[in-house]
Amino acid sequence: MNSKTVIVGGGFAGRQACRALRGADTEIVLFDPRSSTVMLPALPDLAGGWLDEKLLYSPLANLLPKNVRHIQKSVSSIDLNAKTLTADGQTFAFDKLLIAAGSVTDFRGFNQHREQIYHLDSLETALHIRNDFVNYLRRTKQPHIVMAGGGYTGLELAMSLYYRALAENKPCRVTVIDPAPDILPFLPEAKRQYIKTFLARTGATILPGQHVTGFDGQNVTAGNQTFENGFFCWAGGSTFAIPELKGTVARLGDGRLKVNPDLSLPNYPDVFAAGDSAAVEQNGQILRKAINFAWYEGKCAGKNIARHYRGKTTKPFRPFDAGWVIPLHSDSVGQLFSRIWIKGKLGLRLHYFMCGFRNTCLANFAGFVRIAAKLFKEVSHD
Ligand SMILES: Cc1cc2nc3c(=O)[nH]c(=O)nc-3n(C[C@H](O)[C@H](O)[C@H](O)COP(=O)(O)OP(=O)(O)OC[C@H]3O[C@@H](n4cnc5c(N)ncnc54)[C@H](O)[C@@H]3O)c2cc1C
Numbered sequence: 001m002n003s004k005t006v007i008v009g010g011g012f013a014g015r016q017a018c019r020a021l022r023g024a025d026t027e028i029v030l031f032d033p034r035s036s037t038v039m040l041p042a043l044p045d046l047a048g049g050w051l052d053e054k055l056l057y058s059p060l061a062n063l064l065p066k067n068v069r070h071i072q073k074s075v076s077s078i079d080l081n082a083k084t085l086t087a088d089g090q091t092f093a094f095d096k097l098l099i100a101a102g103s104v105t106d107f108r109g110f111n112q113h114r115e116q117i118y119h120l121d122s123l124e125t126a127l128h129i130r131n132d133f134v135n136y137l138r139r140t141k142q143p144h145i146v147m148a149g150g151g152y153t154g155l156e157l158a159m160s161l162y163y164r165a166l167a168e169n170k171p172c173r174v175t176v177i178d179p180a181p182d183i184l185p186f187l188p189e190a191k192r193q194y195i196k197t198f199l200a201r202t203g204a205t206i207l208p209g210q211h212v213t214g215f216d217g218q219n220v221t222a223g224n225q226t227f228e229n230g231f232f233c234w235a236g237g238s239t240f241a242i243p244e245l246k247g248t249v250a251r252l253g254d255g256r257l258k259v260n261p262d263l264s265l266p267n268y269p270d271v272f273a274a275g276d277s278a279a280v281e282q283n284g285q286i287l288r289k290a291i292n293f294a295w296y297e298g299k300c301a302g303k304n305i306a307r308h309y310r311g312k313t314t315k316p317f318r319p320f321d322a323g324w325v326i327p328l329h330s331d332s333v334g335q336l337f338s339r340i341w342i343k344g345k346l347g348l349r350l351h352y353f354m355c356g357f358r359n360t361c362l363a364n365f366a367g368f369v370r371i372a373a374k375l376f377k378e379v380s381h382d
Helices: 012-020 040-047 123-139 152-167 189-201 291-309 344-357 362-374
Strands: 004-008 027-031 068-071 075-079 084-087 090-093 096-099 103-105 144-148 173-178 205-208 212-215 220-222 225-227 231-234 238-240 244-246 268-273 323-327 332-336 340-343
Touching (some): 040 344, 144 152, 152 173, 268 291, 332 344, 340 344
Parallel strands (some): 004 027, 004 096, 075 244, 144 231, 173 205
16 A cells, blocks of 8 residues: 545545545545534534434544544645645645535634634534523523524524523523525525514514624624623634645635536645535536535545546546425424425424434434434423
């Protein structure tokens, strides 16, 4: 074996790539600071204290093929021309590389008292919210969730916390602030109205076309309004997870790398990207960040790297869109196979079933199937 393949990120894409590469004649090294997986779509429920965190993870060591060497370090920089990367101040060389480091919260330059702003992109951030929100409810007379971001992460988190507050007998106001003209802009009008009607029943206020302009550690300002003593969460988008990338690459505004049909980078045939790190185009549109795409992109990139080593030509990635659901604790909207609309409990059940199906061990699968069957205890908000 005289070649080294490096995979950055052991999430949904990176793990599938490791599996696809296991028979290839190359040394495989995985960089990931974590020792376990994370079922990210269940983070809003974890933050609201609706499920046990054990359901969301399992050790990477149990899942990786035996010939993968896992280096538990975070990659801080990649130099595509020099074919090296840096982790913990050390430099490592690679022959072939897969970038699959997912994404992290994008604060879009908002830097006021950032350490006191809650955000949701990892197990740790979800547990932080879970612990602090219950304390916030206990000490606050008129609790108020102030959410920057009216995308799916912001709304899912807001509703999970809203229902937690109801369950604790501390009804809570919700305000969602978003610079876009409306929430969930990718939805057709009728579906957006469905979500807005549901949110209106919870008393949530949506402030479209507004930016958060100030946060002094306690009070949030948006335009000419100030929200005092709110529980301030930021869900204003996500961005590329690796701090520095040197090379000639084309990227989207959120840092995703534009890739060739076989998921390699233009100019760098030995470098591939998959999952949230990659901007994969289908019919002129960029695929959304989603587990299913990450899973199959990782698998395809791994197979293509293996084909390189065998001297064969690579194959293009062919996406298949099974669908998506936006779970809002007691209601939902989703679409299957790009044509069948679903909503309500059916959507919730499918979401939790998929959290189990794409999970990594039988116990976690069984736990999510149980949630899909029973859902959460209903709390009336009337
Ligand atoms: C709150 C939330 C809800 C979501 N809900 C849904 C949903 O309902 N349905 C859906 O399909 N998708 C959902 N997504 C999106 C989905 O989780 C992602 O698209 C998917 O996880 C991307 O897979 P990935 O392998 O690219 O990245 P990840 O699964 O995020 O894995 C990235 C890995 O890279 C590692 N890493 C990060 N930085 C570095 C670094 N610098 N060096 C080395 N390793 C690094 C991380 O530790 C992690 O293990 C949600 C995401 C969030 C945050």
